[in-house]
Amino acid sequence: MPLDPDEMSADSGATPSVWAEGPGLADSFAAWMLPMAGFAGLVVAILPPLLYGVMAWERLERQALVHAEHMAQALSDVARHQPYLWMYNAHKVLEATASHKTIQDLGAARIVKCDGEMLFSSRELGLGSGGIDGPVGWAPIRGPRATVAWVKVTMDSRPQVRVARQIGLGSLLIGVLLGGALFIIPTRVVRRQARQLEKTLTRLEATEAELVKSNRVLQERVEEATQELKELSRRVVSIQEEERRRIARDLHDGLGQMLTAMRFELERPGDEGGALALSQQVLTELRRIVRDLRPVELEVMPFVEVLRNYTERFEERTGTLTSFRVRGEMRFSDETAVCILRVVQEALTNISRHAQASEVGISLTCEEERVTLEVFDDGVGFDLEAPSEGLGLRSMKERFRFLGGTLTIAAEPESGTRIRGVIPLEEPVDDST
Incomplete structure (x- = not known):
């Protein structure tokens, strides 16, 4: 050095x-x-x-x-x-x-x-x-x-x-x-x-x-x-974000319109109730995927509300009791907001797939010099001494590292998992995020 x-x-x-x-x-x-x-x-x-x-x-x-x-x-x-x-x-x-x-x-x-x-x-x-x-x-x-x-x-x-x-x-x-x-x-x-x-x-x-x-x-x-x-x-x-926007736009404008047209066709007289319900489920899932790839709310809503809506949808979809807590005034860049959103998405996805948790907590604290994110659950946890960590964990760490921050993971078998990430704030921005 x-x-x-x-x-x-x-x-x-x-x-x-x-x-x-x-x-x-x-x-x-x-x-x-x-x-x-x-x-x-x-x-x-x-x-x-x-x-x-x-x-x-x-x-x-x-x-x-x-x-x-x-x-x-x-x-x-x-x-x-x-x-x-x-x-x-x-x-x-x-x-x-x-x-x-x-x-x-x-x-x-x-x-x-x-x-x-x-x-x-x-x-x-x-x-x-x-x-x-x-x-x-x-x-x-x-x-x-x-x-x-x-x-x-x-x-x-x-x-x-x-x-x-x-x-x-x-x-x-x-x-x-x-x-x-x-x-x-x-x-x-x-x-x-x-x-x-x-x-x-x-x-x-x-x-x-x-x-x-x-x-x-x-x-x-x-x-x-x-x-x-x-x-x-x-x-x-x-x-990456631009590519996700393109994919979301294509899915919405292409496949979404096609499924909508299929719904209109199936609404004609006949015994097509099962197909109609299936098409509705496909359309609902498609819209969820589109929101996950690039929530359109980021363009029109404050970031905290976007994150809160996402956690509520996670609770409705999985049935896992989820709490979301915010401290301080959220004043950071779009890059920081996207990074936090992606890490929360990845963490909740891992919880729904592997943790078998009954409760999940999300805490977001913004101070003058840094913003701190914590995600914890009471699930089965895992062994940090395992030979290698999953792609999702590495991706979360890399996202924080790109912004000059750090992300640590604390977990033990049968004791839940806690993820804590800190990103330094170089200069404050307005509340548009």
Whole structure:
């Protein structure tokens, strides 16, 4: 079954190329990747000097404490020998602290009393490089009985700051290079893939356009063929009806006139009663056949009345109780009316011959978009699984199919038969039908 070109066109319009509107895939990826690459470069630039600074500060704190303890230990020995005079013996104090003069990271060293008064400054001790912004370490100078003073050591952090700056410059360069690489390389790859994808989408759109065009042509051909088939089917039905009119006219004008003349001849004196009655029966049957072939009432009466008259004649002829029900306003074409009449005729003929029914129901419902016919009986029914269906059933289905409708048959042995047909109404007509 060909696709609907309108649907394909709608689908094509509903999924435009990703490059047609808004930022492209490559631009979106670049916008997403830029902060990520910048963050990665920033981490690489900041983390090494930061880690080095923390580790260097902790190391200076430990060294400050160790140096203060070493000097305090040496001065404690002096204080034990001279509990009161050691702080005035500068020579002994300088000897005790002389071993720390070669320490490069030592910024300053002081000896203070417990009340905070300074006894010896860093200059007096000849210690330190002068840097006082580093970690501080304290250690007590213990006399024979208690703590007599404190040693304060301040480390010089300037060498570590210089090293941290050098590490920071190197890590900054590495971070910039890494961030640029993380941004440029993936973005370039995505842009290349995006261009290939765009070319592929362009080819797909061109192929889709060709497919839509081909499908539209095919759909037009199918519609033309369908219209031709419908027109041919209507012509076949019209030809059949015209042929039936000719047969009815010939029977009526030819055989009917001959039998009428025979009746007039038999009405002359003599014993011809049996022949007269027989001729009357022949004439009555002939007229019934003529009405069935092409009811003249269709030319002068509404279709519903024609159908009602036919069902009444069927009830009179067969003795089967027949009901006829109409719903809605009958507004459909002559072709539809003839189709319904022929199906009803065929259905009632089958009922009279095979169903052995005591009741028959006929329902005709006309709505805005379709007309529905139902014929049902309470007869013996039949098996739908039989190898083949009769010519009459096929004929009824074909008549509905010619008009674009459907006809279904539901039957079971000993459960009666129900025929339901639906014909779509393309456009309403006047009440002349």
